[in-house]
Amino acid sequence: MIKSVARSRMFLLPLFAALALANSAGVPQRYTLDASASNVSAKVPFFGLASKTARFPRMEGAVTIVPDAPEKALIDVTFDATAIEAPDSVTLARLRSDKFFWVDKYPTIRFLGRSLKLSSTTRGTVSGELTARGVTRPATLAVTFNADPIAQAGRPVSFTGTTTIDRRQFGMKAYQLIVGNKVDITLKARMVPR
Secondary structure, X not given: OHHHHHHHHHHHHHHHHHHHHHXXXXXXXXXXXXXXXXXXXXXXXXXXXXXXXXXEOOEEEEEEEOOOOHHHOEEEEEEEHHHOEOOOHHHHHHHHOOOXXXXXXXXXXXXXXXXXXXXXXXXXXXXXXXXEOOEEEEEEEEEEEOOOOOOOOOOOEEEEEEEEEEHHHHOOOOOOOOEOOEEEEEEEEEEEEO
């Protein structure tokens, strides 16, 4: 009799697990960005021959993914523009000035993604808006996850997002003979369940 009870329990365990998974399928998965493992870089052509890369090492944010409706995803990330890093002191001073990010007046940069469209279990696009220097423009990130974010419920997930913007659309029009207008942005982030 004990063996038959044990067998029936072993049979029921996978059934209960499947039911629990089915019941949680539509539950939004909420994450906080792990700031210590996340950063943003912005790469711009310089003199048409080389490039310079600035980095934003400090950020905070939250991500919500709805498994049954990824188009309802929300990615809200704010970067600390005052913490910008550059390859040299002259570039850093210019980037911090009113010619570029004007960090004294606009200390943060924000990306607000309002929809996730998956093309595979680990790739897709996030559509939303980028706000920099007080200007908000549409932006789309091409994203690659290190694992399926839908199947990873309750576990950390990392992703890389890339986009290209025209700096002039954000009021950064200085030094056009020296600095290119197209800026390649890369966001690397680690999401931790909350």
